[in-house]
Amino acid sequence: MVKVNVDMASSFIRAVLPRLACRHLKIGNNCNGRYLYGCNKRWVSSGSDLVQVEQDDSDNEIVVLKMNVKPVNACTAEFNNAMTKLIKDLDADEQSKGLILTSTLPNVFSAGLQLTALHGKSYDEIKEYFSTFQTMAHTLFTSRLATVAAINGHAIAGGCVIALCCEYRVMAEGKFHNGLNEVIVGIPMPAWVSAYTVYALGTNTAEKVILSGKKHTPREALQVGLVDQVVPPDDLIQVSKNILSDLIKVGDYPRRLSKERLRKELLMFSL
Numbered sequence: 001m002v003k004v005n006v007d008m009a010s011s012f013i014r015a016v017l018p019r020l021a022c023r024h025l026k027i028g029n030n031c032n033g034r035y036l037y038g039c040n041k042r043w044v045s046s047g048s049d050l051v052q053v054e055q056d057d058s059d060n061e062i063v064v065l066k067m068n069v070k071p072v073n074a075c076t077a078e079f080n081n082a083m084t085k086l087i088k089d090l091d092a093d094e095q096s097k098g099l100i101l102t103s104t105l106p107n108v109f110s111a112g113l114q115l116t117a118l119h120g121k122s123y124d125e126i127k128e129y130f131s132t133f134q135t136m137a138h139t140l141f142t143s144r145l146a147t148v149a150a151i152n153g154h155a156i157a158g159g160c161v162i163a164l165c166c167e168y169r170v171m172a173e174g175k176f177h178n179g180l181n182e183v184i185v186g187i188p189m190p191a192w193v194s195a196y197t198v199y200a201l202g203t204n205t206a207e208k209v210i211l212s213g214k215k216h217t218p219r220e221a222l223q224v225g226l227v228d229q230v231v232p233p234d235d236l237i238q239v240s241k242n243i244l245s246d247l248i249k250v251g252d253y254p255r256r257l258s259k260e261r262l263r264k265e266l267l268m269f270s271l
């Protein structure tokens with residue numbers, strides 16, 4: 001079990017993080033909180049259109065969630081909460097078997113945490129904001145659904161984490177980057193993110209990926225295991241659907257229980 005010095009992390013959040021994060025982006029507070037509403041399933045209601053929901057088949061077994069937070073799918077607290085609610089609703093709906101996660105934006109899957117949310121905020125506010133992201137990631141990671149990330153653009157830091165929470169990751173070819181650049185931004189990697197990365201990549205590669213903070217091209221991401229497949233952009237969704245169809249062919253109960261047993265150990269990690 002990883003030991004974390006919580007006092008050190010707390011001091012870091014209080015004193016250093018807000019300045020580092022905003023210096024990294026060279027931005028002030030450009031939070032844009034207005035979004036459309038667009039769910040088309042009666043049992044899915046995120047309360048916003050930060051995530052668009054599409055049914056993929058007549059049986060309602062496959063759902064496509066499209067992140068829709070312009071301009072770069074930065075994970076606002078409202079987005080994190082909407083995602084958490086949607087995934088929980090889908091988990092509770094026995095008809096749903098699989099989930100594809102992608103983005104409405106042409107070149108960005110997700111830019112990760114909303115760095116502007118850290119600017120000028122109190123310790124408690126930042127802590128609360130982080131916890132909305134962590135809850136969303138845990139909910140996706142442990143969802144009973146089969147999950148595929150269809151990465152149609154940059155997947156940076158928290159964006160890469162969202163993809164790592166999925167069982168399978170397909171990335172579009174293109175001039176995109178995928179990586180965990182937290183150490184470059186100035187965020188010490190939380191133990192739970194490291195644990196998820198080790199789970200997906202293995203310890204040795206995860207350490208290299210995390211400690212370098214490197215942003216990988218799709219091909220490089222494939223080599224280190226951040227993604228499982230790289231495909232032409234036009235094929236991304238169809239390939240993801242084919243993978244998902246194969247995943248959900250397996251008996252629901254043994255699959256669900258095995259996923260739970262494999263993944264629940266990792267929930268002990270927090271900061």
Ligand SMILES: CC/C=C\C/C=C\CCCC/C=C/C(=O)SCCNC(=O)CCNC(=O)[C@H](O)C(C)(C)COP(=O)(O)OP(=O)(O)OC[C@H]1O[C@@H](n2cnc3c(N)ncnc32)[C@H](O)[C@@H]1OP(=O)(O)O
Nearest residue numbers: 027030072074111112113114115116130154156157158190
């Ligand atoms: C101690 C810690 C304890 C507990 C932690 C608990 C949880 C931690 C979670 C795990 C750690 C996760 C960390 C993060 O996610 S940090 C975020 C790091 N993200 C980045 O570094 C990405 C930065 N962005 C980019 O690289 C590019 O924007 C991107 C995505 C490649 C797209 O490029 P492009 O299409 O050219 O677009 P622009 O760069 O011009 O950006 C357009 C617009 O968006 C603003 N923006 C970009 N990224 C963010 C962001 N992450 N948050 C907020 N805003 C962002 C950018 O400033 C531009 O705004 P403008 O007003 O100028 O138009």
